[in-house]
Amino acid sequence: xxxxxxxxxxNFMHVLSAQVDEASPEVAHVQKFPTSRRVHRRVTDTSRxxxxxxxxxxxxxxxxxxxxxxxxxxxxxxxxxxxRDLESTSVDDMGPPTDLILHRTSVKAGTPPYKAxxxxxxxxxxxxxRKIVLQGxxxxxxxxxxxxxxxxxxxxxxxxxxKKEGKDEPRLTFNYHYVYEELPxxxxxxxxxxxxxxxxxxxxxxxxxxxxNAY
Numbered sequence: 561x562x563x564x565x566x567x568x569x570x571n572f573m574h575v576l577s578a579q580v581d582e583a584s585p586e587v588a589h590v591q592k593f594p595t596s597r598r599v600h601r602r603v604t605d606t607s608r609x610x611x612x613x614x615x616x617x618x619x620x621x622x623x624x625x626x627x628x629x630x631x632x633x634x635x636x637x638x639x640x641x642x643x644r645d646l647e648s649t650s651v652d653d654m655g656p657p658t659d660l661i662l663h664r665t666s667v668k669a670g671t672p673p674y675k676a677x678x679x680x681x682x683x684x685x686x687x688x689x690r691k692i693v694l695q696g697x698x699x700x701x702x703x704x705x706x707x708x709x710x711x712x713x714x715x716x717x718x719x720x721x722x723k724k725e726g727k728d729e730p731r732l733t734f735n736y737h738y739v740y741e742e743l744p745x746x747x748x749x750x751x752x753x754x755x756x757x758x759x760x761x762x763x764x765x766x767x768x769x770x771x772x773n774a775y
Contacts, residue, residue, distance in 0.1 A: 674736065685730075688729065
């Protein structure tokens, strides 16, 4: 992670607080994200001294541009520390869950519950499955059905571990292929439009996310 040079504090704060409403005329036709909520600005965390923040930044390979005055260096580091969960690498440091991205299934009325028969996994896959699930439970991503509903769920799909290119840890997915879902349509932009949109020179920041789990 690096902050470009030259890059002063005013520009840095502007990038962090940029809102969709400030889009330039050439991107005005792009549909806004389907939510009325706006950016939530956190209160700057000032609990760490500069020496601690400098050490943390070095460990995370964060580089501050040399155009940032020394008198503002601490404030910039404090802002980065406040939003440190944006660069999380595991469920342990990703911060509290949000519902900005919400997916609801549209199962056809009368669809019977689907429950696959349990399959024996290879030892290495079973090890990863237990590790991923336990991490998810500890982080609040999952909950046990017996705790939530006081009984085992009538639904159950095969857990499928998909290998990620260049990584040892696989992605956990669930096979609901046999459940018919009436899809109302996809709200995601076509790839061609998304690439053109992201290629506009008015953009200063690019964000991406990876799904840890899917189905």
